[in-house]
Amino acid sequence: MTMPRDADATRARLLVAARDEFAAVGIAGARVDRIASAAVSNKAQIYHYFGSKDGLFDAVFDAMVVETLDDVAIDAADLPEYAGRLHDSYARRPWVQRLATWYRLERGDAHAPIDAVVRSNAGKLQAIEDAQRAGLVSSAFSAVELLGIVIHASALWSGAMPEYTELTDRLGPARRRAVVVASVAAICSAGSLPTAGAGRRAG
Known part of the structure; x- marks a missing residue:
């Protein structure tokens, strides 16, 4: 038994x-x-x-993805705080970024996509698109762009080189989290991107 x-x-x-x-x-x-x-x-x-x-x-890797989804459910109406909670999860689970790095280095494009990751991304994109249609999230950036910004901003500190981490450790955990949240909030409230070549001088 x-x-x-x-x-x-x-x-x-x-x-x-x-x-x-x-x-x-x-x-x-x-x-x-x-x-x-x-x-x-x-x-x-x-x-x-x-x-x-x-x-x-x-x-x-599958278990890690499921654990992250269970630990941090997306709130598309509040992407800055979602990024903050992702940051918290990465801080508690330092192996996540290391495993993701090894996956990129050793698997790359040669390996079949992991179903759990594909499903996770699809669900998050759908949630952001729904929030945009409801007017809860700016449409200045596409859902794909916003998801990328959130993912990378939340991993800003945990994915850094050791030499840079020595500097950011001085900031303290509360400040590091606040920077992540404020950065995503600023991007989410920004206007549309300039068109290509808009900054070039005429003539």
């Missing part, structure tokens, strides 16, 4: 151990024996639950 619970517990430990291993050294550098040891398990269990090291990374 306890086997399902034991299996779930083993799988959960493997996901946490794999998350830390992948975040530290990437996909190519990760070792299944280290993951198994950290999870108090064995390599056979990894292959049983996930099929391969790549399959394990996919499971870790």
